[in-house]
Amino acid sequence: MPDPLAGLLAVEGVRGVLLYRPGGELLFRKVAVPVNGGTPADWFALALALGNTREAEILFERGRVYVLRSASVVLLVLAGLFAPSAVIRMSSAVLSAEVERALAPKRRAGGGKPAARSAGPGLFSARDSGKGVSP
């Protein structure tokens, strides 16, 4: 099965992807140069400034940010001004759904207590173990 995260990062013009829990806990970050500065908290502040918004596309003078909020994750995609936004939206939807599935409570066979929440193997590979790449 194709890796949706790698797919999103491979979209032309995508400079970075950040994944948070709704409370602001960083799950994953990969932000490429030449983006200047910006701690994970600064990036999350952008999502917070949107208030109760499900999906947003924000156009700045030097780049655009796509934000997709679902029940368990907030996804931020940083892209250049000429990046194909429709492809980014589609790839983000696929990734978000995949992460939701990975984070959803798992039930043991026969029905028991839900297993502990985890990102699950395979979704976040060693390359993107949450440490990310500093901008």
Place this chain on the structure above:
Amino acid sequence: MRPESFAGEARAFLLLVDDDREMLRELGGLLAERLGGDAAGVLFAEEGGAALEILGREPVGVLVTDLKMAGMDGWELLQRAASGFPDVPGVVITGYATPETAERLREQGVSAVLAKPFLVSELAGLIREILARETEGGVIRGISPSLFLQVVEMEEKTCTIRLSGAGDRRRGVLFFQGGKLFDARLGAMRGERAAREILSWDQALLTIENACPVRERAIGRDLHGLMIDAACHRDERADLERNGRGEQDGRDELETVRRMLEEALGGEGAIGPLRRDPQWAERARRLARAGERLGLGGLIAAFLDRGGEFDFLLRGGGDPWVAEVRKGTPRDILLRVPGS
């Protein structure tokens, strides 16, 4: 602090940044004497934040800064200046200049590093040399920017063009790579908005530097399209002046933008009335602040789906507005249409 001024309004200022006030005044005075008419004057700041404000407000030609300062230090100032004001070369004066520091600074794009103590004549010579680069490709007076820029495009020139509008102290900067307009700056404003404003000037004094520090393209539209926009902008401004209206009628302006949006979308009914709303304005300001912190520049526009009956288009800038948008409206078009 007030600037030490001398002749030459069309020339750029030197910005001197150090938290040692006495040294700042003394050095400023000495430099003003030695530079004479080569610069418009010397401006002072005692820390990085104040320096960035001046950079956004005044036509600065060279930034001279110490590294160690209270508040925002020289390192951060240089980094932010390189991002927001790439046409302004930086010179570092420091008492802690090691070869490693100097190397690191040069890698960051700093033009020169001077170890304290230094001769004022040495610094003045360096500044004069840097300022001279602004005009190495020539100086043209009283020309319409649009005309000249078409030549730049045709000849596929790589250059930085600085324009001083007639009758005011504003200074616009256009960055060309291979004849393509990559970016523009007018004060703290960047990108397409700045380009449109600069291109609407009737007459300008224009200087050409044969290099361009901007490598990443921030303007997607071609010069021709921008010039058409700029011409409309100029005509609207002239109409307003002719009619003796000191300020635009806000409602008319918003209705004009709404009609432009409807036209771009090819039909009626997709956009509700555009309105100025304090809560949305605050949201726009928060987004703009977050964007600035992340080095993304000013907020142009945002499209928001809040899960309700309508989506929203929020326009940034000095006087933000918001509009309800019918679900399914192509957001790429909404975000592309100019705000005014």
